[in-house]
Amino acid sequence: MNHHLLLIIHLLSATIWVGGHLLLCFAYLPQALKEKDPKIILNYERKYEPVGMTALALLVITGILMAYKYGVTFGYWFQFETPIEKVISSKLVLLLLTVVFALSAQFRVLPKLKTDSGKLPEMTFHIISVTIIGVLMLIFGSFVRFGGF
Numbered sequence: 199m200n201h202h203l204l205l206i207i208h209l210l211s212a213t214i215w216v217g218g219h220l221l222l223c224f225a226y227l228p229q230a231l232k233e234k235d236p237k238i239i240l241n242y243e244r245k246y247e248p249v250g251m252t253a254l255a256l257l258v259i260t261g262i263l264m265a266y267k268y269g270v271t272f273g274y275w276f277q278f279e280t281p282i283e284k285v286i287s288s289k290l291v292l293l294l295l296t297v298v299f300a301l302s303a304q305f306r307v308l309p310k311l312k313t314d315s316g317k318l319p320e321m322t323f324h325i326i327s328v329t330i331i332g333v334l335m336l337i338f339g340s341f342v343r344f345g346g347f
């Protein structure tokens with residue numbers, strides 16, 4: 199697929215992924231903490247999840263396809279040698295971190311959050327961490343057009 203088209207899909211998906219998490223951080227999370235009501239987060243997550251997970255999947259697919267177009271194929275990943283490859287490998291590390299947080303939230307925190315508002319601080323930590331990681335992935339991505347770092 200054409201690189202420009204891949205980039206457009208990548209940017210639209212980044213908008214949904216990062217924007218959705220910023221909305222959660224700045225609008226729904228403060229309200230849930232103020233009212234000590236986990237349902238505010240759970241209701242948002244339920245509606246956002248299918249859209250957010252589709253966006254993340256598209257980010258990974260388009261990101262890897264663009265990485266290949268830059269010559270950063272599987273065998274070069276995690277070598278941290280050339281500028282563009284450093285950006286891509288850093289993004290892959292952050293992607294793995296995102297997956298770890300998502301699995302931890304899904305299996306450790308969310309099931310208990312339904313009945314226990316005492317889990318709100320732990321959920322807050324997960325939400326803020328995934329949001330910061332998403333913003334970092336966006337910032338790292340912007341380095342590619344300047345030749346990497």
Ligand code: HEM
Pocket residue numbers: 205208209212215216257258260261262264265268286289290293332333335336337338339340341342343
């Ligand atoms: C939360 C996940 C991600 C976000 C928010 C994100 C965001 C971005 C943004 C904003 C750009 C800048 C494009 C520009 O300067 O016009 C970009 C570029 C890029 N991203 Fe991602 N990205 C994510 C995941 C990934 C992954 C998993 C990969 C693959 C390993 C990847 C590979 C790339 C590449 C190769 C570019 C350069 C495209 C170009 O300018 O030609 N991204 N990304």
